[in-house]
Structure formats: C-alpha cells, structure tokens
Amino acid sequence: xxxxxxxxxxxxxxxxxxxxxxxxxxxxxxxxxxxxxxxxxxxxxxxxxxxxxxxxxxxxxxxxxxxxxxxxxxxxxxxxxxxxxxxxxxxxxxxxxxxxxxxxxxxxxxxxxxxxxxxxxxxxxxxxxxxxxxxxxxxxxxxxxxxxxxxxxxxxxxxxxxxxxxxxxxxxxxxxxxxxxxxxxxxxxxxxxxxxxxxxxxxxxxxxxxxxxxxxxxxxxxxxxxxxxxxxxxxxxxxxxxxxxxxxxxxxxxxxxxxxxxxxxxxxxxxxxxxxxxxxxxxxxxxxxxxxxxxxxxxxxxxxxxxxxxxxxxxxxxxxxxxxxxxxxxxxxxxxxxxxxxxxxxxxxxxxxxxxxxxxxxxxxxxxxxxxxxxxxxxxxxxxxxxxxxxxxxxxxxxxxxxxxxxxxxxxxxxxxxxxxxxxxxxxxxxxxxx
Ligand SMILES: [Zn+2]
Numbered sequence: 001x002x003x004x005x006x007x008x009x010x011x012x013x014x015x016x017x018x019x020x021x022x023x024x025x026x027x028x029x030x031x032x033x034x035x036x037x038x039x040x041x042x043x044x045x046x047x048x049x050x051x052x053x054x055x056x057x058x059x060x061x062x063x064x065x066x067x068x069x070x071x072x073x074x075x076x077x078x079x080x081x082x083x084x085x086x087x088x089x090x091x092x093x094x095x096x097x098x099x100x101x102x103x104x105x106x107x108x109x110x111x112x113x114x115x116x117x118x119x120x121x122x123x124x125x126x127x128x129x130x131x132x133x134x135x136x137x138x139x140x141x142x143x144x145x146x147x148x149x150x151x152x153x154x155x156x157x158x159x160x161x162x163x164x165x166x167x168x169x170x171x172x173x174x175x176x177x178x179x180x181x182x183x184x185x186x187x188x189x190x191x192x193x194x195x196x197x198x199x200x201x202x203x204x205x206x207x208x209x210x211x212x213x214x215x216x217x218x219x220x221x222x223x224x225x226x227x228x229x230x231x232x233x234x235x236x237x238x239x240x241x242x243x244x245x246x247x248x249x250x251x252x253x254x255x256x257x258x259x260x261x262x263x264x265x266x267x268x269x270x271x272x273x274x275x276x277x278x279x280x281x282x283x284x285x286x287x288x289x290x291x292x293x294x295x296x297x298x299x300x301x302x303x304x305x306x307x308x309x310x311x312x313x314x315x316x317x318x319x320x321x322x323x324x325x326x327x328x329x330x331x332x333x334x335x336x337x338x339x340x341x342x343x344x345x346x347x348x349x350x351x352x353x354x355x356x357x358x359x360x361x362x363x364x365x366x367x368x369x370x371x372x373x374x375x376x377x378x379x380x381x382x383x384x385x386x387x388x389x390x391x392x393x394x395x396x397x398x399x400x401x402x403x404x405x406x407x408x409x410x411x412x413x414x415x416x417x418x419x420x421x422x423x424x425x426x427x428x429x430x431x432x433x434x435x
Contacts, residue, residue, distance in 0.1 A: 006347070007226045007245065014228045017244035018237060021287060022152075022163045023189045026280065031153060031193040034063045034105065035070030041149045041188065043103035045073040047096055049116040050107045051080040053317075054155055059196040063107055063153065075099055080108065080115045082317055083305065083325075084169040089115060090129055093122030103149040106187075109208070110159030110325065113152045114167035117185045120147045121167075132180045134410050137171060143182035152187035155196040156208045157265075157279040159325070160215060160286015162190035165239055168325075170306055176404055177302035183239055186290070194279035201315035202266050204324075206382040209262040209278055211326035213355070213375070214333050215285040216254035218294035219247050220351050221340055222414045225292070240293025240414055250288030255354035257281035266382045296336045296419065299411035300427060301328035303404025304388070311391045323391060330379060331387055334372035335430035339423075341368030343416035376434045387433040398428045 009015050025033070038046060046067070054060055055078045067074050077095055081088040096104070096119035106116035121132065124147045130138040152162040161167075165185040170177050197205070225242035241247075258281050264274035305328040310321050341348040345364035348371045353359050357374035385391050393401065402424040406412070412419055419427070 006243070006344075007224050009226055012230060014225050014230045014237075014241075016237070017225050017241050017246060019246050019291065020183055020186070022186050024163065024192065024283065025189070026192045026283065028193060028195045028276070030191045031059055031062045031196070032066050034151065034153065034191060035066035035068070035072060037151060037189060037191065038067060038072050038103065038105065039070045041103060041151070043072060043149060045101050046075070046103045046105050047077055047099055047101045047119070048074050048105045048107065049077050049080060049092070049112050049119070051082065051112055052078050054108045054112070057155070057196070057199065059155055059193065060107055063105070067105070075101070080112045082111050083322060084111050084115050086129055086169055086171050089118040089167075089169050090122070092116070092119035096120065096123035097126070101148070103151075105151045105153065107153040107155060109154065109156040110161040110168070113154065113159070113161040113187070114169065116150060116152070117167040117187075118169070118180065120150050121180065121185060124148055132182070133171070134178050134181060136409065137174065137176060137178040137407060143184045145184065147184055149188040152190045154190070154192055154282070156200060156204065157194070157197050157212065157275070157282040159208070159211065160282050160289060162187055162192060163283060163286035164290035166290070175306050176407055177306045178408075181239055181410070192279060192283055194276035197275045197279055198269065200269075202269070203313055203315035203383070205275070205278070206266045206384060207313070207324040207326035208282070209258065209265060209326070210330035210379070210384065212254060212278065212282045212285045213258045213262065213378075214297050214329045215289040215294060216251040216258065217333065217337065217351055218297055219243060219285070219289040219292040220251040220255070221337070221344065221347055221416055222292050222295050223416050239290070240410065241291065242414060243292050247288040247292035250284040252354055254281045254285035254288065255351055257284070259355035263378060263381045293411070293414040295411055295414040295416070296340070296427065297329045297333040299408035300332040300336070300401070300405045300424065301325065302408055303401045304328040304331065304391075304393070306404060307397065307400060309392050327385060327391070330375070331385060331391065332427065332431050334375050334434055335427050337371045337375070338368040338430065339427060340416050341371065380435060386435055388428065388431050389433050395429070398425050401428050
C-alpha cells in the first residue's frame with residue numbers, strides 16, 4: 001500500500017516523490033525587502049526584468065528604491081513580450097549575456113518571470129535555442145547545472161511561475177506554444193506581495209484566477225505518481241511527477257480559496273481579502289503543479305492560444321490578437337473534466353466540493369457534470385467567454401487544434417486517461433459552447 005488508497009504501490013513502478021520547493025516570502029510590503037534579499041545572495045549587479053506597463057506601477061518603484069538603498073547596480077530590461085516567443089527569449093538571452101550580471105530579478109506576470117528564467121539559462125549555459133526546449137518540439141536536453149540567482153516577484157495572481165521550473169513561449173516558425181522545464185529554472189527566492197494586485201483590471205484577475213483554478217484541478221486529477229515506471233536513477237525522475245500526497249495538499253487549499261475568492265476578487269477591486277486570497281491560492285497552486293504537473297486543459301490551451309485569429313479581450317494590450325493564457329485554459333477545462341471524471345469520480349467530486357459545489361444528491365456517476373457545471377457557473381459569474389466559439393473557433397478549426405495539442409506529449413502523459421488526436425478533437429467539440 002502507498003500512503004493512501006489513491007497511491008497504491010505497484011512492483012516496478014515509482015514509489016518515491018520529490019519535494020524541491022522554492023524559498024518563498026509572502027505578505028504585504030515584502031517587495032521593500034528586495035534589496036536586502038539580493039544583498040544576502042551576494043548580488044552586486046543585477047538585470048531587472050519587467051514589461052513596459054509594469055514599469056509604471058508603484059510596485060516597481062518600491063522594488064527599485066529597495067535595490068538602490070542596498071547599493072545594487074541595476075540594469076532594467078523592459079522589452080518582455082506579454083506572450084513570449086522564441087525571438088523574445090533569444091533577445092533577452094543576448095541582453096543577459098552582454099550585461100555580465102551576477103544575478104536576476106523579475107517583477108511581473110508569468111511572461112516576465114519566464115523570460116527571465118530563459119535569459120538566465122541561455123546566458124549561463126549557452127546552447128542552440130532548441131537544445132533545452134521540450135521534446136519533441138525541441139531536443140529536450142537536460143540543463144547541465146545551476147543558474148545564477150533569480151529573485152522572482154509576481155504582480156498577477158495566476159501563473160505560479162515564481163515557484164516552478166517551467167518557462168513557456170510561442171515557437172513562431174511552428175506556431176506552437178511549448179516550453180523549457182528543469183528544476184534549475186526554479187527561482188532562487190520568490191517575494192510575493194499581494195498588494196500589487198490592487199490595480200489589476202477585472203478581466204485580468206478573472207483570466208489569471210481561472211489559470212490558478214485549473215492548475216490546482218489538473219494537478220489534483222493528474223495520473224498518480226505510482227503509475228509511472230520507476231526511473232533508473234533519481235536524476236531521471238521527471239519534474240512533473242504526477243499527483244502525489246504533497247501536491248494534493250496545495251491543490252486542496254488552492255481550490256478552497258479559489259472557490260471562496262475568485263468571483264469576489266473579479267467583481268470588486270476593493271475586496272482586499274479576496275484579492276490577497278487569490279494571490280496565496282496562485283502560489284499554493286504553483287507549488288503544487290510545479291511538483292506534479294498539469295495535463296489536458298493546458299495541453300489543449302497551447303494551440304487555442306497559438307492559433308488565435310482576432311480575439312481581443314478587455315484589459316490586455318490592443319496591438320495584436322491575443323488569447324490570455326488563463327482564458328485559453330478555462331475554455332477547455334469543463335469539457336476535459338466531464339471526460340476525465342470516470343478515471344476517478346471520487347477525486348473529481350472532492351475537487352468540486354473544495355470549490356464550493358453543492359454535492360447533495362450527487363453520485364459518482366455525476367462527478368464530471370458536478371465539477372464542470374460548477375466551473376461553468378463561475379465562468380458566467382465573471383464574464384468569461386462562452387467556450388471556443390466565443391473566441392472565434394468553429395468546427396473547421398478542430399483538426400488543427402487537436403494536431404497542435406497532440407504535440408504536447410509532456411502534458412498529455414499526465415492525463416488520467418490516455419488521449420489521441422480523435423479524443424482531443426472530441427474534447428474541443430465539447431468545449432464549443434457551455435451555455
Ligand atoms: Zn497555466
């Protein structure tokens with residue numbers, strides 16, 4: 001027996017799960033401690049990554065003041081793209097290599113933190129760009145060793161990137177979203193200051209909040225780590241280990257908080273308890289999915305975002321069509337959880353309960369509907385798009401979407417039910433419209 005029924009041990013399969021957390025300091029005002037923390041890491045000259053919109057915010061001023069007071073030489077890099085690409089990662093890598101920095105600070109959303117991870121990687125261990133990119137899109141070569149210190153300071157409550165070793169980008173030539181994953185990409189320290197969310201537009205809070213919700217749900221329902229064949233040596237154990245007792249703890253608490261706070265945080269920017277609560281939920285979910293991995297909604301989201309034609313949501317830059325990551329994930333999620341529930345109805349019901357669904361008279365056969373229905377109700381309460389049709393996709397796009405998703409093998413392998421292109425096509429059809 002494993003440590004609980006969900007994790008029964010099987011001969012020859014994995015019996016160990018690893019916990020490699022990022023050091024984390026959380027609370028209002030923690031950004032004022034940035035200079036002292038950078039000093040404590042021995043940093044004297046840092047690259048400060050951010051994007052042009054964040055560069056205007058009080059959070060950045062507080063952080064820069066703190067770095068200046070600690071006598072640290074700061075060079076600003078504010079050319080991060082909102083959805084990074086291989087080109088924007090490479091440009092950041094060149095900047096990092098030329099600057100001869102002894103460490104990095106990122107202040108921003110997932111795009112900023114991910115770009116900083118990539119810049120740190122390619123300037124510390126130079127290689128062809130595709131060398132470290134996940135196979136089969138890239139070579140999937142292992143990162144050879146530790147990077148320079150990186151202090152990550154998230155300004156949205158969604159990605160959890162401050163706790164993960166993952167950097168996601170669009171590979172322009174292949175029109176596919178993919179990433180680089182290595183424990184060495186994890187920031188050295190993350191400073192999470194929930195006061196930075198006060199100025200976020202409602203639609204940004206909603207999109208990033210649903211990203212949190214899906215991180216937690218996908219990690220909680222991922223294939224159990226005990227189903228994976230045991231690695232030949234510990235260094236071959238994947239970072240995305242599958243669901244395990246450690247990630248379950250973070251998921252359950254992230255789901256409870258998301259159920260309690262997401263709709264409130266979207267509707268009322270002055271609801272400090274809700275906005276701070278979502279920030280902590282994002283961090284908890286980040287710790288969980290960085291340890292266990294996400295699956296189908298994220299695998300499907302990559303092609304939804306990558307193939308977008310003319311969608312332009314409120315609260316985002318208006319210079320080009322964009323499907324924010326959280327929206328590309330949540331439009332797929334209800335369809336996915338209807339499909340995966342039979343793999344483990346009890347877990348899906350528990351998750352629905354954590355989110356606050358009314359489970360009276362709901363049996364195991366209704367688990368998928370109970371969970372999907374509750375997510376859909378939350379989407380309606382926060383003005384999220386009504387499925388794929390609402391962001392411009394139709395039946396004619398299903399084949400291309402499914403082909404794109406099928407390339408996300410690293411994520412698909414984490415699904416509790418195996419899928420091929422035909423299952424993915426059906427999942428996209430099921431996501432066309434929800435109400
Ligand atoms: Zn995500």
